[in-house]
Amino acid sequence: MSDFDYDVLVIGAGPGGYVAAIRAAQLGLKTACAESRETLGGTCLNVGCIPSKAMLHASEYFDAAANGAMAKMGVEVTPKLNLEAMHGQRKDAVKQLTGGIEFLFKKNKVTWFKGRAAFEDAHTVKVGDETVTAKNVVIATGSSVTELKGVEVDNDKGVVVDSTGALELAAVPKKMVVIGGGVIGLELGSVWRRLGAEVTVVEFLDQLLPGMDGDVRKEAAKIFKKQGMELRLSTKVTGCTVKGKKATLTLEPADGGESEALEADCVLVSIGRRPNTEGLGLDAIGLETNRRGQIETDHDFRTKVDGVWAIGDVIPGPMLAHKAEDEGIAVAENIAGQTGIVNHAVIPSVVYTWPEIAGVGLTEEQAKEKAQETGVKVGKFPMLANSRAKTNHEPEGFVKVIADAETDRVLGVWCIASVAGTMIAQAAQAMEFGATSEDIAYTCHAHPTHSEAIKEAAMAVTGKPIHI
Numbered sequence: 001m002s003d004f005d006y007d008v009l010v011i012g013a014g015p016g017g018y019v020a021a022i023r024a025a026q027l028g029l030k031t032a033c034a035e036s037r038e039t040l041g042g043t044c045l046n047v048g049c050i051p052s053k054a055m056l057h058a059s060e061y062f063d064a065a066a067n068g069a070m071a072k073m074g075v076e077v078t079p080k081l082n083l084e085a086m087h088g089q090r091k092d093a094v095k096q097l098t099g100g101i102e103f104l105f106k107k108n109k110v111t112w113f114k115g116r117a118a119f120e121d122a123h124t125v126k127v128g129d130e131t132v133t134a135k136n137v138v139i140a141t142g143s144s145v146t147e148l149k150g151v152e153v154d155n156d157k158g159v160v161v162d163s164t165g166a167l168e169l170a171a172v173p174k175k176m177v178v179i180g181g182g183v184i185g186l187e188l189g190s191v192w193r194r195l196g197a198e199v200t201v202v203e204f205l206d207q208l209l210p211g212m213d214g215d216v217r218k219e220a221a222k223i224f225k226k227q228g229m230e231l232r233l234s235t236k237v238t239g240c241t242v243k244g245k246k247a248t249l250t251l252e253p254a255d256g257g258e259s260e261a262l263e264a265d266c267v268l269v270s271i272g273r274r275p276n277t278e279g280l281g282l283d284a285i286g287l288e289t290n291r292r293g294q295i296e297t298d299h300d301f302r303t304k305v306d307g308v309w310a311i312g313d314v315i316p317g318p319m320l321a322h323k324a325e326d327e328g329i330a331v332a333e334n335i336a337g338q339t340g341i342v343n344h345a346v347i348p349s350v351v352y353t354w355p356e357i358a359g360v361g362l363t364e365e366q367a368k369e370k371a372q373e374t375g376v377k378v379g380k381f382p383m384l385a386n387s388r389a390k391t392n393h394e395p396e397g398f399v400k401v402i403a404d405a406e407t408d409r410v411l412g413v414w415c416i417a418s419v420a421g422t423m424i425a426q427a428a429q430a431m432e433f434g435a436t437s438e439d440i441a442y443t444c445h446a447h448p449t450h451s452e453a454i455k456e457a458a459m460a461v462t463g464k465p466i467h468i
């Protein structure tokens with residue numbers, strides 16, 4: 001008989017937590033999961049990946065009909081927006097997928113404790129009125145929106161919103177200002193631009209999409225501008241006043257200077273996310289967070305406190321659902337005494353705009369820094385020269401393969417293409433298997449597919465692409 005109620009208690013049922021709980025149960029461990037939301041699935045399923053993709057997908061159809069892309073292919077329609085129905089299909093997707101996790105919990109015999117969890121000691125957690133003990137506790141509490149001083153979010157009013165509010169706007173704003181030219185700003189800014197809003201993106205840095213390859217960032221800015229987004233780079237927001245249904249923002253150059261006013265019907269604050277550790281009782285177990293508020297772990301996802309593990313957005317690394325999921329599997333396997341590993345060097349990232357923007361591994365800048373002695377070789381191939389993209393009227397973007405000049409080992413792959421999110425999976429797999437650019441170049445790719453651009457970019461590493 002165990003001294004504890006459970007072998008594993010996971011706190012948080014996002015992609016990290018629910019996957020960890022299911023894997024732990026599959027491995028024969030008695031498992032419970034504490035989640036304070038009314039539905040399972042965390043940020044990703046409830047207010048993140050899934051609802052944003054539902055709105056991106058639907059608005060892409062509207063845009064294709066409205067901007068002449070469909071007419072170009074002989075399909076002439078005048079679209080009429082039914083925003084309520086568009087929100088309806090978003091809500092349906094969320095309901096079905098969060099319900100699906102509840103089904104999987106039942107199927108795998110994972111007990112769900114509804115309520116906020118807080119540590120009493122390393123093996124005792126209070127969830128609402130209940131006290132639960134577990135031999136292992138996994139912290140998978142995720143992250144929340146970072147607030148911007150002086151710009152108060154009120155999602156109910158719909159004038160100054162965060163990503164959750166921006167998914168649910170009841171009407172298309174005439175003028176929308178997005179603060180932060182990162183992933184959320186560009187995805188949700190794209191949704192409302194496609195539906196008719198004039199969108200201005202205010203970004204503190206001199207380029208959009210920090211962390212991505214330099215060429216990709218430049219090309220993305222060109223594409224978004226061409227689509228009609230106004231970009232105010234190297235600019236910061238220093239204040240906001242709201243009167244009725246209008247907001248007035250105060251803008252300043254990032255390194256100081258004269259301020260100006262910018263009016264909007266809707267302001268989206270999307271300047272990043274911060275780890276959720278407040279109220280978790282970390283003091284009670286003597287666990288400290290780092291400078292960025294994250295919980296540090298070792299390679300196996302163990303924290304400094306024996307029996308307490310952590311995964312997902314609450315620990316360092318990219319805040320991505322698939323990273324959290326892989327860590328969920330690995331932590332459960334490690335708890336079960338197996339060897340759970342996540343290769344953090346090969347985590348793809350995708351921006352689901354049109355075209356999509358995706359990358360895996362090092363940027364060209366990072367690769368040059370890292371391979372200073374051997375140097376790097378770069379092969380680039382434009383989507384304009386890819387037969388499928390050209391036929392589909394999708395000429396924008398390129399693929400870039402970065403390889404070590406001496407070993408030819410692929411160090412990074414970057415794509416801007418309509419289906420870049422799907423294409424990047426093959427690059428991740430190749431890198432996971434330690435592929436060289438030659439391995440990719442000599443792999444037979446089906447024709448006509450967008451993926452052939454990856455093969456050609458790999459061929460371009462040695463200067464021998466066929467179609468340019």
Ligand SMILES: Cc1cc2nc3c(=O)[nH]c(=O)nc-3n(C[C@H](O)[C@H](O)[C@H](O)COP(=O)(O)OP(=O)(O)OC[C@H]3O[C@@H](n4cnc5c(N)ncnc54)[C@H](O)[C@@H]3O)c2cc1C
Binds near residue numbers: 140321
């Ligand atoms: C608008 C938006 C779009 C996104 N799109 C994508 C995308 O397309 N692809 C992608 O990879 N990533 C995307 N992300 C990021 C992705 O949602 C996160 O990286 C992912 O959800 C992190 O998973 P997690 O399990 O670590 O945490 P979360 O999903 O944040 O889940 C943590 C859960 O823990 C619960 N919780 C917190 N504290 C407690 C407590 N004390 N007690 C009980 N429960 C608690 C929370 O209620 C939450 O449900 C998006 C995010 C946003 C906001």
Ligand SMILES: NC(=O)c1ccc[n+]([C@@H]2O[C@H](COP(=O)([O-])OP(=O)(O)OC[C@H]3O[C@@H](n4cnc5c(N)ncnc54)[C@H](O)[C@@H]3O)[C@@H](O)[C@H]2O)c1
Binds near residue numbers: 204
């Ligand atoms: N497709 C996806 O995978 C996806 C989609 C949405 C969100 N996410 C995840 O959610 C997280 C949060 O997304 P996000 O877009 O909020 O953050 P982000 O870090 O991607 O971008 C925030 C941007 O805001 C800028 N910024 C910061 N402070 C500013 C200020 N005061 N004024 C103007 N600009 C400012 C930053 O320079 C940065 O460009 C990201 O880490 C991302 O990984 C992923």
